Structures are given as structure tokens and as C-alpha cells.
Amino acid sequence: MSLKDRISEDLKAAMKSKEKLRLETIRSIKKALLEKEVSLRPSGQTDLTEAQEMELLLQQAKQRRDSIEQYQQAGRTDLADQEAQELAILEAYLPAQLSDDELSKIIDEIITEVGATSLKDLGKVMGTAIQRVKGQADGKKIQALVKAKLSE
Structure with missing residues (x-):
């Protein structure tokens, strides 16, 4: 339908x-x-x-x-x-939202793929992450997770 x-x-x-x-x-x-x-x-x-x-x-x-x-x-x-x-x-019309754990795993994979090491690589990671999880997670949530992971 x-x-x-x-x-x-x-x-x-x-x-x-x-x-x-x-x-x-x-x-x-x-x-x-x-x-x-x-x-x-x-x-x-x-x-x-x-x-x-x-x-x-x-x-x-x-x-x-x-x-x-x-x-x-x-x-x-x-x-x-x-x-x-x-x-x-x-x-109800959008795809199911990813859980925090699922999103975290995907972001870890992307960070490894693009070879990100610091906050300077935020743009590379965000671009790929937004494309990969389009509609399944809020952009602000993605950005907060990426920033937290890159600043570790």
C-alpha cells in the first residue's frame, strides 16, 4: 500500500x-x-x-x-x-527508530570506516551517518553521539 x-x-x-x-x-x-x-x-x-x-x-x-x-x-x-x-x-508513517545501542554501533562502524580520530572529522562522520540512518534517528541525537565518541 x-x-x-x-x-x-x-x-x-x-x-x-x-x-x-x-x-x-x-x-x-x-x-x-x-x-x-x-x-x-x-x-x-x-x-x-x-x-x-x-x-x-x-x-x-x-x-x-x-x-x-x-x-x-x-x-x-x-x-x-x-x-x-x-x-x-x-x-507511525516513518521507519522504526534505531535504539541508542544500534545507533552507537553504526556510528562506531562509520568512525572506523572514515578513519576519524578527533572532532575535526565530525563532518566526515556526520555526512556518512546521516545518509546511512536517514529517517531512523534524529540528527541532533546523531550529532551528540558522534561528538561524544570523537572527543573521547
Whole structure:
């Protein structure tokens, strides 16, 4: 089942069950996908590729995480909670997230592969790590782990 089909099915289910937040979140995802699709039409592309869909979902998740952080700093826990609930709904469409142990092992492998020895090699390690775990771990989390390992 394609992402579009899955979202349409989930949208119908949310309407039937009258889950307002779920419905609004899924509508926002559908809207973002449609807008991206329309923006690509002039280049001759009619449908989004899986990679483009994943990139858009990751972007949406990142926006939610950033909003949560900002709301928490501003003391608006009500809005932070709503964003967190939206993020949870959104994450259902993303690949499973790596555990800290799995991510740590992958980063160790990458550090060995690129021959990184200090924080000067952060860029090399980050570039490879982001490509390898795309969608399976948050960039801030990856960066924190890489920095910790390279500064040991």
C-alpha cells in the first residue's frame, strides 16, 4: 500500500472515530504531500518518489520536534503536549527508530570506516551517518553521539 493510500485510509478511519487531533494531523500530512506534488509538476513529475515522501515526513517530524522544544522553553506545556501527540501520529508513517545501542554501533562502524580520530572529522562522520540512518534517528541525537565518541 502506498503512503497516499495509507493516509487516505487513516483519514477515513479518523473521521469515523471522530479523533479530532489525529484527523487534523493526517490532513496536514496529506496537504503537505499534495503541495509538494503540485510544486514538482512543472518539472514533469506527477507523483512523489518514496524518497521524496520520506524526506517530507522527516521534515514534518523535525518541525514538530523544534516546536516542542520552543514551546517547552516558553513554558507552554499545553502546546508542547499537542505537538508531541501530533509527532507520535506522524512517526507511525516513518521507519522504526534505531535504539541508542544500534545507533552507537553504526556510528562506531562509520568512525572506523572514515578513519576519524578527533572532532575535526565530525563532518566526515556526520555526512556518512546521516545518509546511512536517514529517517531512523534524529540528527541532533546523531550529532551528540558522534561528538561524544570523537572527543573521547
